[in-house]
Amino acid sequence: MSLDKIVAIAGKPGLYELKTQTRTGFVASSLLDGKKITVGMRSNVSVLSEIAIYTLTEEMPLREVFAKIQEKEEGKETSIGHKESKDKLEEYFFGVLPDYDEDRVYPSDIKKVIQWYNLLIKNGFTDFSEPEAQTEEAVEETKEDVSEEK
Template sequence: MEFNKIIAVTGKPGLYQVVSQSKNAIIVEALADKKRLAINTTQNVSLLENIAIYTYEEEVPLLKVFKIIADKTAGKEALSHKENGKKLETFFTEILPDYDEERVYTSNIKKVIQWFNILIKAGLDFSKIEATATEKIEEEVESENK
Protein backbone atom coordinates (compact mmCIF):
# COMPACT_ATOMS: atom_id res chain seq x y z
CA MET A 1 0.00 0.00 0.00
CA GLU A 2 1.39 3.37 -1.01
CA PHE A 3 0.52 6.50 0.96
CA ASN A 4 0.46 8.62 -2.20
CA LYS A 5 -2.46 6.52 -3.52
CA ILE A 6 -4.70 6.89 -0.46
CA ILE A 7 -7.71 9.17 -0.90
CA ALA A 8 -10.71 10.44 1.01
CA VAL A 9 -13.97 10.89 -0.88
CA THR A 10 -16.37 13.61 0.19
CA GLY A 11 -19.64 12.08 1.35
CA LYS A 12 -18.22 8.57 1.77
CA PRO A 13 -16.86 7.22 5.06
CA GLY A 14 -13.40 5.75 5.35
CA LEU A 15 -10.35 5.84 3.12
CA TYR A 16 -9.72 4.35 -0.28
CA GLN A 17 -6.72 3.23 -2.28
CA VAL A 18 -6.64 4.17 -5.96
CA VAL A 19 -6.47 0.98 -8.02
CA SER A 20 -7.00 2.26 -11.54
CA GLN A 21 -8.28 5.19 -13.56
CA SER A 22 -10.55 5.42 -16.57
CA LYS A 23 -11.59 8.40 -18.63
CA ASN A 24 -14.42 9.49 -16.33
CA ALA A 25 -13.97 7.48 -13.12
CA ILE A 26 -11.41 6.33 -10.58
CA ILE A 27 -11.51 2.72 -9.46
CA VAL A 28 -10.82 2.55 -5.72
CA GLU A 29 -10.68 -0.10 -3.03
CA ALA A 30 -11.96 0.61 0.47
CA LEU A 31 -9.22 0.05 3.05
CA ALA A 32 -11.70 -1.26 5.60
CA ASP A 33 -13.48 -4.03 3.66
CA LYS A 34 -11.50 -4.22 0.37
CA LYS A 35 -14.64 -3.60 -1.71
CA ARG A 36 -14.00 -1.90 -5.03
CA LEU A 37 -16.09 0.88 -6.46
CA ALA A 38 -15.96 3.52 -9.15
CA ILE A 39 -15.74 7.15 -8.09
CA ASN A 40 -17.15 9.56 -10.65
CA THR A 41 -14.89 12.43 -11.66
CA THR A 42 -17.53 14.91 -10.46
CA GLN A 43 -17.12 13.74 -6.83
CA ASN A 44 -14.67 15.60 -4.59
CA VAL A 45 -11.59 13.51 -3.86
CA SER A 46 -8.61 14.46 -1.68
CA LEU A 47 -5.22 12.77 -1.78
CA LEU A 48 -4.03 12.42 1.82
CA GLU A 49 -0.51 13.44 0.80
CA ASN A 50 -1.90 16.85 -0.29
CA ILE A 51 -3.56 17.57 3.05
CA ALA A 52 -1.80 19.65 5.71
CA ILE A 53 -2.58 20.84 9.22
CA TYR A 54 -2.34 24.54 10.06
CA THR A 55 0.11 25.60 12.75
CA TYR A 56 0.98 29.12 13.79
CA GLU A 57 4.15 29.07 11.68
CA GLU A 58 3.53 26.73 8.74
CA GLU A 59 1.35 23.99 7.34
CA VAL A 60 2.46 20.53 8.47
CA PRO A 61 1.86 17.72 5.94
CA LEU A 62 -0.58 15.07 7.14
CA LEU A 63 2.03 12.35 6.64
CA LYS A 64 4.33 14.10 9.13
CA VAL A 65 1.46 14.31 11.65
CA PHE A 66 0.73 10.60 11.12
CA LYS A 67 4.41 9.76 11.70
CA ILE A 68 4.39 11.73 14.98
CA ILE A 69 1.24 9.89 16.10
CA ALA A 70 2.81 6.55 15.10
CA ASP A 71 5.90 7.36 17.18
CA LYS A 72 3.75 8.32 20.17
CA THR A 73 1.56 5.19 19.93
CA ALA A 74 4.46 2.85 19.01
CA GLY A 75 2.76 1.99 15.71
CA LYS A 76 -0.52 1.01 17.37
CA GLU A 77 -3.94 2.61 17.03
CA ALA A 78 -4.46 5.97 18.72
CA LEU A 79 -7.39 6.77 20.96
CA SER A 80 -10.84 6.49 19.38
CA HIS A 81 -12.08 9.38 17.27
CA LYS A 82 -15.34 9.03 19.21
CA GLU A 83 -13.78 10.31 22.45
CA ASN A 84 -15.03 13.67 23.74
CA GLY A 85 -13.64 16.84 22.18
CA LYS A 86 -11.46 17.81 25.14
CA LYS A 87 -9.63 14.45 25.15
CA LEU A 88 -9.07 14.69 21.39
CA GLU A 89 -7.76 18.25 21.63
CA THR A 90 -5.45 17.32 24.52
CA PHE A 91 -4.08 14.38 22.52
CA PHE A 92 -3.62 16.53 19.43
CA THR A 93 -1.82 19.20 21.48
CA GLU A 94 0.67 16.52 22.56
CA ILE A 95 1.18 15.55 18.90
CA LEU A 96 1.33 19.05 17.39
CA PRO A 97 1.68 21.62 20.21
CA ASP A 98 1.57 24.67 17.94
CA TYR A 99 -1.46 23.73 15.81
CA ASP A 100 -3.69 26.69 15.00
CA GLU A 101 -6.68 26.23 17.30
CA GLU A 102 -8.73 28.81 15.39
CA ARG A 103 -8.39 27.05 12.03
CA VAL A 104 -8.14 23.40 13.11
CA TYR A 105 -11.52 22.34 14.46
CA THR A 106 -12.38 19.38 16.67
CA SER A 107 -14.02 17.78 13.62
CA ASN A 108 -10.66 18.01 11.79
CA ILE A 109 -8.88 16.38 14.72
CA LYS A 110 -11.48 13.58 14.78
CA LYS A 111 -10.95 12.99 11.06
CA VAL A 112 -7.13 12.86 11.40
CA ILE A 113 -7.32 10.37 14.27
CA GLN A 114 -9.97 8.29 12.48
CA TRP A 115 -7.85 8.17 9.30
CA PHE A 116 -4.74 7.27 11.29
CA ASN A 117 -6.55 4.35 12.93
CA ILE A 118 -7.93 3.14 9.57
CA LEU A 119 -4.43 3.21 8.07
CA ILE A 120 -2.96 1.31 11.04
CA LYS A 121 -5.70 -1.35 10.78
CA ALA A 122 -4.95 -1.64 7.06
CA GLY A 123 -1.32 -2.41 7.91
CA LEU A 124 0.41 0.80 6.83
CA ASP A 125 3.81 1.16 8.50
CA PHE A 126 4.58 4.87 8.81
CA SER A 127 8.21 4.26 9.70
CA LYS A 128 8.83 2.86 6.19
CA ILE A 129 7.16 5.65 4.20
CA GLU A 130 9.49 8.00 2.39
CA ALA A 131 8.79 11.71 2.27
CA THR A 132 7.79 13.10 -1.10
CA ALA A 133 10.39 14.93 -3.16
CA THR A 134 9.06 18.37 -2.16
CA GLU A 135 9.11 17.46 1.54
CA LYS A 136 12.73 16.27 1.21
CA ILE A 137 13.72 19.57 -0.40
CA GLU A 138 11.91 21.55 2.33
CA GLU A 139 13.68 19.52 5.03
CA GLU A 140 17.06 20.16 3.39
CA VAL A 141 16.37 23.90 3.20
CA GLU A 142 15.30 23.94 6.88
CA SER A 143 18.47 22.14 7.98
CA GLU A 144 20.63 24.54 5.95
CA ASN A 145 18.90 27.54 7.57
CA LYS A 146 19.64 26.30 11.10
Protein backbone atom coordinates in the same frame (compact mmCIF):
# COMPACT_ATOMS: atom_id res chain seq x y z
CA MET B 1 1.21 1.65 -0.68
CA SER B 2 1.94 5.36 -0.32
CA LEU B 3 -0.22 8.28 0.76
CA ASP B 4 -0.25 9.33 -2.92
CA LYS B 5 -2.58 6.38 -3.59
CA ILE B 6 -4.88 6.92 -0.57
CA VAL B 7 -7.90 9.22 -0.93
CA ALA B 8 -10.83 10.49 1.08
CA ILE B 9 -14.06 10.81 -0.90
CA ALA B 10 -16.65 13.37 0.22
CA GLY B 11 -19.84 11.71 1.38
CA LYS B 12 -18.22 8.27 1.77
CA PRO B 13 -16.87 6.91 5.06
CA GLY B 14 -13.26 5.90 5.58
CA LEU B 15 -10.38 5.95 3.14
CA TYR B 16 -9.89 4.42 -0.31
CA GLU B 17 -6.91 3.11 -2.21
CA LEU B 18 -6.72 4.11 -5.88
CA LYS B 19 -6.66 1.00 -8.06
CA THR B 20 -6.95 2.10 -11.66
CA GLN B 21 -8.06 5.00 -13.82
CA THR B 22 -11.10 4.77 -16.09
CA ARG B 23 -12.39 7.05 -18.85
CA THR B 24 -14.88 8.68 -16.50
CA GLY B 25 -12.94 8.62 -13.21
CA PHE B 26 -11.22 5.83 -11.28
CA VAL B 27 -11.75 2.59 -9.37
CA ALA B 28 -10.96 2.62 -5.65
CA SER B 29 -10.93 -0.04 -2.96
CA SER B 30 -12.26 0.75 0.52
CA LEU B 31 -9.82 0.31 3.41
CA LEU B 32 -12.82 -0.35 5.69
CA ASP B 33 -14.31 -3.38 3.96
CA GLY B 34 -12.28 -3.97 0.77
CA LYS B 35 -15.20 -3.29 -1.58
CA LYS B 36 -14.37 -1.65 -4.89
CA ILE B 37 -16.27 1.40 -6.10
CA THR B 38 -16.20 3.53 -9.22
CA VAL B 39 -15.69 7.23 -8.55
CA GLY B 40 -16.67 9.81 -11.16
CA MET B 41 -14.70 12.93 -12.05
CA ARG B 42 -17.31 15.14 -10.40
CA SER B 43 -16.77 13.61 -6.95
CA ASN B 44 -14.89 15.67 -4.38
CA VAL B 45 -11.74 13.63 -3.73
CA SER B 46 -8.80 14.55 -1.46
CA VAL B 47 -5.45 12.79 -1.78
CA LEU B 48 -3.92 12.32 1.68
CA SER B 49 -0.45 13.35 0.49
CA GLU B 50 -1.88 16.79 -0.43
CA ILE B 51 -3.54 17.48 2.95
CA ALA B 52 -1.84 19.61 5.58
CA ILE B 53 -2.64 20.68 9.15
CA TYR B 54 -2.38 24.34 10.17
CA THR B 55 0.18 25.16 12.84
CA LEU B 56 1.01 28.56 14.28
CA THR B 57 4.04 28.90 11.99
CA GLU B 58 3.31 26.85 8.85
CA GLU B 59 1.21 24.10 7.33
CA MET B 60 2.43 20.62 8.31
CA PRO B 61 1.87 17.81 5.78
CA LEU B 62 -0.48 15.09 7.03
CA ARG B 63 2.26 12.46 6.59
CA GLU B 64 4.36 14.29 9.21
CA VAL B 65 1.41 14.46 11.62
CA PHE B 66 0.88 10.70 11.13
CA ALA B 67 4.59 10.11 11.78
CA LYS B 68 4.35 12.08 15.05
CA ILE B 69 1.31 10.04 16.13
CA GLN B 70 3.14 6.84 15.18
CA GLU B 71 6.14 7.92 17.25
CA LYS B 72 3.92 8.73 20.26
CA GLU B 73 2.00 5.45 19.98
CA GLU B 74 5.11 3.36 19.19
CA GLY B 75 3.66 2.18 15.86
CA LYS B 76 0.32 1.03 17.29
CA GLU B 77 -3.19 2.43 17.00
CA THR B 78 -3.98 5.52 19.03
CA SER B 79 -4.79 5.21 22.71
CA ILE B 80 -7.80 7.45 22.10
CA GLY B 81 -10.75 6.80 19.80
CA HIS B 82 -12.09 9.29 17.29
CA LYS B 83 -15.47 9.32 19.09
CA GLU B 84 -14.05 10.79 22.32
CA SER B 85 -15.16 14.17 23.65
CA LYS B 86 -13.93 17.40 22.06
CA ASP B 87 -11.74 18.17 25.09
CA LYS B 88 -10.05 14.75 25.10
CA LEU B 89 -9.42 14.93 21.33
CA GLU B 90 -7.88 18.42 21.61
CA GLU B 91 -5.75 17.37 24.59
CA TYR B 92 -4.45 14.31 22.69
CA PHE B 93 -3.75 16.32 19.52
CA PHE B 94 -1.97 19.00 21.56
CA GLY B 95 0.31 16.22 22.88
CA VAL B 96 1.11 15.19 19.29
CA LEU B 97 1.31 18.63 17.70
CA PRO B 98 1.71 21.32 20.42
CA ASP B 99 1.73 24.23 17.98
CA TYR B 100 -1.36 23.35 15.94
CA ASP B 101 -3.61 26.33 15.21
CA GLU B 102 -6.61 25.87 17.49
CA ASP B 103 -8.60 28.50 15.57
CA ARG B 104 -8.27 26.77 12.19
CA VAL B 105 -8.07 23.08 13.17
CA TYR B 106 -11.53 21.98 14.30
CA PRO B 107 -12.42 18.98 16.48
CA SER B 108 -13.92 17.34 13.37
CA ASP B 109 -10.49 17.62 11.69
CA ILE B 110 -8.82 15.98 14.69
CA LYS B 111 -11.41 13.17 14.59
CA LYS B 112 -10.61 12.53 10.92
CA VAL B 113 -6.85 12.51 11.50
CA ILE B 114 -7.16 10.00 14.35
CA GLN B 115 -9.67 7.84 12.46
CA TRP B 116 -7.53 7.85 9.29
CA TYR B 117 -4.34 7.06 11.21
CA ASN B 118 -5.98 4.06 12.93
CA LEU B 119 -7.41 2.84 9.62
CA LEU B 120 -4.01 3.05 7.92
CA ILE B 121 -2.30 1.18 10.80
CA LYS B 122 -5.01 -1.54 10.72
CA ASN B 123 -4.32 -2.00 7.01
CA GLY B 124 -0.57 -2.40 7.51
CA PHE B 125 0.46 1.08 6.36
CA THR B 126 3.34 2.08 8.61
CA ASP B 127 5.67 4.13 6.40
CA PHE B 128 4.82 7.82 6.71
CA SER B 129 8.21 9.03 5.49
CA GLU B 130 8.58 11.39 2.55
CA PRO B 131 8.73 9.50 -0.75
CA GLU B 132 12.25 9.67 -2.14
CA ALA B 133 12.39 12.16 -4.97
CA GLN B 134 14.77 11.38 -7.79
CA THR B 135 17.75 13.67 -7.68
CA GLU B 136 19.39 14.99 -10.82
CA GLU B 137 22.35 12.70 -10.14
CA ALA B 138 20.12 9.62 -10.02
CA VAL B 139 18.48 10.66 -13.30
CA GLU B 140 21.91 11.15 -14.92
CA GLU B 141 23.11 7.74 -13.67
CA THR B 142 20.00 6.11 -15.12
CA LYS B 143 20.61 7.83 -18.48
CA GLU B 144 24.25 6.64 -18.46
CA ASP B 145 23.23 3.06 -17.66
CA VAL B 146 20.73 3.03 -20.52
CA SER B 147 23.24 4.47 -23.02
CA GLU B 148 25.90 1.89 -21.94
CA GLU B 149 23.48 -0.98 -22.59
CA LYS B 150 22.95 0.06 -26.23
